[in-house]
Amino acid sequence: MASTLLLARDLYKSYRRHKIVIPVLRGLDLDVETGEFLCLVGASGSGKTTLLHVLGTLDRPDSGRILLEGRRIDDVALAERDRLRNRVFGFIFQFYHLLPELNVLENVLMPEMIRSSVLSWWWRRREARRRALALLDRVGLGHRLRHRPRELSGGEMQRAAIARALLSQPRLLLADEPTGNLDARTGSEIVRLLRDLNREEGLTIIMVTHNPEIARLADRCVCMTEGRVEAVSASELPALSS
Amino acid sequence: MYKLLLSWRYLLTRYLALASIVSVMLGVATLVVVNSVMGGFAEKLRDRLRGLQAHVMIDARSADGFANLDYHMQRVREILGDRLEAMSPVIEGFAMVEYRRREYTNFETGSRDDPVNGVITGESPPVVRTVRLLGIDPASRSQTSEFAQFLQNPENRKDPTRCFELRGQAAEHHRRHFLRRFGPTVYAPKPHSFPVSGAEGDGDTPPPPDPVEAPPQLVRPFGAVVGHGIATFRKPDAKSTDTDRDIPIIYPGDEIVITTVSRTQLEGHAGTRGHPRPVSATFVVTDVFKSEMSEIDSNIIYIDLADMQRLRTMENCATSLQLKIRGYEHYTPEQKRQLLAELAQHFDETFFAIASWEQKQGPLLAAIAIERGLLNVLLFLIIAVAGFGILAIFYMIVIEKMRDIGILKALGASNSGVMGIFLTYGLALGLVGAGLGTMLGLVITININEIERGLSALTGNDVFDRSVYYFDKIPINIDPLNILLLNLGALAIAVAASVLPALRAALLHPVQCLRYE
Numbered sequence: 067m068a069s070t071l072l073l074a075r076d077l078y079k080s081y082r083r084h085k086i087v088i089p090v091l092r093g094l095d096l097d098v099e100t101g102e103f104l105c106l107v108g109a110s111g112s113g114k115t116t117l118l119h120v121l122g123t124l125d126r127p128d129s130g131r132i133l134l135e136g137r138r139i140d141d142v143a144l145a146e147r148d149r150l151r152n153r154v155f156g157f158i159f160q161f162y163h164l165l166p167e168l169n170v171l172e173n174v175l176m177p178e179m180i181r182s183s184v185l186s187w188w189w190r191r192r193e194a195r196r197r198a199l200a201l202l203d204r205v206g207l208g209h210r211l212r213h214r215p216r217e218l219s220g221g222e223m224q225r226a227a228i229a230r231a232l233l234s235q236p237r238l239l240l241a242d243e244p245t246g247n248l249d250a251r252t253g254s255e256i257v258r259l260l261r262d263l264n265r266e267e268g269l270t271i272i273m274v275t276h277n278p279e280i281a282r283l284a285d286r287c288v289c290m291t292e293g294r295v296e297a298v299s300a301s302e303l304p305a306l307s308s
Numbered sequence: 309m310y311k312l313l314l315s316w317r318y319l320l321t322r323y324l325a326l327a328s329i330v331s332v333m334l335g336v337a338t339l340v341v342v343n344s345v346m347g348g349f350a351e352k353l354r355d356r357l358r359g360l361q362a363h364v365m366i367d368a369r370s371a372d373g374f375a376n377l378d379y380h381m382q383r384v385r386e387i388l389g390d391r392l393e394a395m396s397p398v399i400e401g402f403a404m405v406e407y408r409r410r411e412y413t414n415f416e417t418g419s420r421d422d423p424v425n426g427v428i429t430g431e432s433p434p435v436v437r438t439v440r441l442l443g444i445d446p447a448s449r450s451q452t453s454e455f456a457q458f459l460q461n462p463e464n465r466k467d468p469t470r471c472f473e474l475r476g477q478a479a480e481h482h483r484r485h486f487l488r489r490f491g492p493t494v495y496a497p498k499p500h501s502f503p504v505s506g507a508e509g510d511g512d513t514p515p516p517p518d519p520v521e522a523p524p525q526l527v528r529p530f531g532a533v534v535g536h537g538i539a540t541f542r543k544p545d546a547k548s549t550d551t552d553r554d555i556p557i558i559y560p561g562d563e564i565v566i567t568t569v570s571r572t573q574l575e576g577h578a579g580t581r582g583h584p585r586p587v588s589a590t591f592v593v594t595d596v597f598k599s600e601m602s603e604i605d606s607n608i609i610y611i612d613l614a615d616m617q618r619l620r621t622m623e624n625c626a627t628s629l630q631l632k633i634r635g636y637e638h639y640t641p642e643q644k645r646q647l648l649a650e651l652a653q654h655f656d657e658t659f660f661a662i663a664s665w666e667q668k669q670g671p672l673l674a675a676i677a678i679e680r681g682l683l684n685v686l687l688f689l690i691i692a693v694a695g696f697g698i699l700a701i702f703y704m705i706v707i708e709k710m711r712d713i714g715i716l717k718a719l720g721a722s723n724s725g726v727m728g729i730f731l732t733y734g735l736a737l738g739l740v741g742a743g744l745g746t747m748l749g750l751v752i753t754i755n756i757n758e759i760e761r762g763l764s765a766l767t768g769n770d771v772f773d774r775s776v777y778y779f780d781k782i783p784i785n786i787d788p789l790n791i792l793l794l795n796l797g798a799l800a801i802a803v804a805a806s807v808l809p810a811l812r813a814a815l816l817h818p819v820q821c822l823r824y825e
C-alpha cells in the first residue's frame with residue numbers, strides 16, 4: 067500500500083515582468099506516491115521547470131499548499147528550506163550543472179560538505195567518501211574520480227550529477243529533462259539507470275521529459291496544460307510530443 | 309567546509325584576481341618599508357636628542373643667565389637629594405666665528421691638502437658665520453648627556469675633561485702653522501684685561517718678534533670644540549659612497565676668532581639701562597664634534613665654561629643647569645611632573661624655565677609621528693585602491709559564477725554560506741597579498757642600504773641625501789607589532805572589499821541563477 071509522499075494543492079505561480087503578469091501555475095493539484103516514478107510532460111513553456119522548482123522549495127508558490135508526508139513545506143523558514151533541499155530533495159538538471167573547479171568526486175561530495183562544518187567534515191569525510199565511491203561505481207563512473215567535469219562527456223556528467231543528487235539519500239529526486247542534451251542511446255541509459263534506482267531502491271522520482279519513448283518507461287505520466295496537470299496514458303504520448 | 313574548498317579553488321584558478329594580490333602586496337610592502345625606515349629614523353633621532361640633552365633643564369629666561377651659580381647648584385642638590393645623578397652648568401649664547409681656509413702644500417708629494425707635512429701656501433679671506441656657542445664643563449657634561457662619544461679625537465673620548473686642551477697632533481699642527489707665523493701672544497690676553505670690551509685688545513697683534521721657538525705651553529690657549537658641519541663642507545656633487553665627501557676647512561690646531569656679547573653692562577643714572585657689548589677672543593680648535601645630527605653639528609661650538617665666563621664677564625653665572633636624574637627612564641609621567649614641580653618651588657617661573665627633555669623635543673618628535681601617520685594614511689589608500697580592484701574583480705566573478713551559486717543553493721547551501729565563500733576568498737587574497745607584501749617589505753628593509761647604494765650608482769645621484777642627516781646608514785627599526793597591525797589593516801580592507809560582491813551573491817535568487825545562461 068503506497069502512501070502519499072508529496073502532495074500539492076491549488077498551486078498558483080506567476081511571473082511579473084514590467085507589469086506583464088505571466089501566469090504559469092494555475093490551481094495545480096498533484097499527488098506523488100512513495101516509490102513512484104512519475105513522468106511530467108508538456109509543451110515548452112508550459113511551466114514544468116517552474117513546478118519542479120516550487121515543489122523542491124527552490125521557489126515559493128504565490129498561493130496553495132505543498133505537503134511532504136503531511137507536513138507543510140511551502141511556507142517554512144529559509145534555513146529549513148535549505149535543509150530540505152540538502153536532505154530530502156535531489157536535483158538533476160538538463161545541463162548537468164557540475165561545479166567546474168571541482169573534480170568528479172568533490173562534486174559528488176558537495177551536499178555532504180555543505181552540511182558539515184570544517185570539524186564535522188573531518189570526522190565524517192571517510193564515511194562520506196566511501197558512500198560517494200559506491201554511488202559513482204553504481205552509476206559507472208568509478209574510474210573517473212579525479213577528472214574535471216569538462217573532461218567528461220555529457221552522459222558521464224549526467225551520471226556524476228545523479229550520483230551527487232543521491233549522496234544524501236533523498237526522499238524525492240527531481241529530474242528536469244535529464245536526457246534533453248543527450249543522444250537517444252545515452253539518454254535511455256540514463257533513464258534506465260533512474261528506473262533501476264526506482265525499482266531496486268524504491269527511490270521516488272519526478273522526471274520532466276519531451277521524449278515519449280522515455281516517458282513510457284515511467285509508472286505514470288502527467289501532462290501540463292494551462293497551468294494544471296492531468297493524467298495521460300502512455301498511448302497518448304506520441305500525440306502530445308508532436 | 310565547501311567554503312574553504314571553493315575559495316581555495318577560486319584562488320588557484322582565477323588568475324585575474326592575482327592582479328589584486330599584487331596590488332595588495334605592493335601596498336603592504338611599501339607600508340612595511342616606510343614604517344621601518346621612518347621608525348628607524350624616529351628612534352635614532354630620539355636617541356640622539358635624548359643623548360645630547362639632559363633629563364631636566366633649568367634655563368634662565370634672561371640671556372645674561374643667573375648669578376650665584378654655586379648657591380643654585382647647592383639648592384638643586386638639596387632639593388633632589390639622592391635622585392640627582394649629575395648636574396652640569398652651561399652658558400649658551402649666539403656668536404660669530406671667523407676662520408680662514410688654508411692650503412697646505414706638500415712639495416714632496418704634490419698634495420695641496422696635507423696639513424701634517426705641508427706648509428701654508430694659500431689662505432682664504434676670513435669667513436664669518438653665526439653659531440651657537442656653548443660654554444660647558446666637560447667633566448659634568450659627559451655625565452648629564454652624551455658628549456664624549458661624539459668627539460673625534462679618541463683620546464678625548466676616553467677622557468673628555470681634557471678636550472679643550474691643546475695636545476697631540478692638534479698641538480703639533482698649531483705649533484707648526486701658527487706659532488711659527490704669529491708668535492705665542494695671539495691668544496694670551498691677561499685674564500682680566502681682555503673681556504671687558506671686544507673693541508680694543510687682541511684684534512691687532514704686533515708682528516711676531518721671533519716666531520720660531522716660543523714654547524706654547526706657557527700660556528694656556530682657549531680651546532674650542534667645533535661641530536663637524538662647521539669644520540667641514542660637503543662636496544656638492546658628492547655621492548653617498550664617496551669617502552672624501554666632507555672636505556675639512558678647519559683642522560684641530562687651527563685658530564679661529566669667536567665674537568659674542570658680554571653680559572649686559574649696567575650704566576646710566578640709576579643703573580637701569582644697559583646694553584651688551586661685543587667681545588671676542590682667539591680660540592684654538594682642539595677637537596671636532598660629530599653627533600650625526602646636522603642641526604647640532606653645523607651650528608654648535610663648545611668652549612670651556614670658565615673661558616665663556618671670562619669672555620662674557622659672567623663669573624659664577626650660568627644660563628642653564630642640566631640635570632641627570634637617577635632612574636629617570638622608569639619615572640611615570642606623574643613622577644616627572646612632581647619632580648619639575650619641586651624644582652619650580654625654588655626656581656621662580658618668572659626667571660627660570662624648567663623643562664624635561666621630552667617637553668623640549670616634544671614638537672620635533674610629534675612632527676615625525678604626524679609625518680609617519682600621514683604617510684600611513686596615504687599608503688593605506690594604495691591598499692584601498694587595491695580593495696576596489698578586488699571589489700570589481702569579485703563582482704565579475706560573482707556574475708561568472710551565477711550558475712554555480714544556483715547549484716550550491718539547490719544543493720542546500722544557505723545564503724550566509726554562499727556569502728562565506730566570497731568572504732573567505734577575499735580573506736585568502738588579502739592573506740596571500742599581505743603575506744607576500746610583508747616578506748617583500750622585510751627583504752627590502754633589511755637590504756635597504758645595499759639597495760640605496762645600487763640605486764645611487766645606477767641613477768648617478770644620491771637617493772638618500774646624507775647631508776640632511778649625517779647618518780652613515782639608513783637606520784631601520786622593524787617593529788613586529790606595527791607590521792602585524794599593517795597586515796590586519798590590509799586584511800580588513802580586502803575583506804571589506806569583498807563584502808559587497810559576497811552580499812550580492814548571497815541574495816541572488818536560486819531560480820534566477822539556475823536559469824541564467
Ligand SMILES: Nc1ncnc2c1ncn2[C@@H]1O[C@H](COP(=O)(O)OP(=O)(O)OP(=O)(O)O)[C@@H](O)[C@H]1O
Binds near residue numbers: 109110
Ligand atoms: N523569471 C521569469 N520571468 C518571467 N517569466 C518567466 C520567468 N521564468 C519563466 N518564465 C516563464 O514561465 C513560463 C514557464 O517556464 P518554464 O521554464 O517553467 O517552462 P518549461 O515547461 O520548463 O519549458 P521547457 O520545456 O522549455 O523547459 C514560460 O512561459 C517562461 O517564459
Ligand SMILES: [Mg+2]
Binds near residue numbers: 115
Ligand atoms: Mg524547463
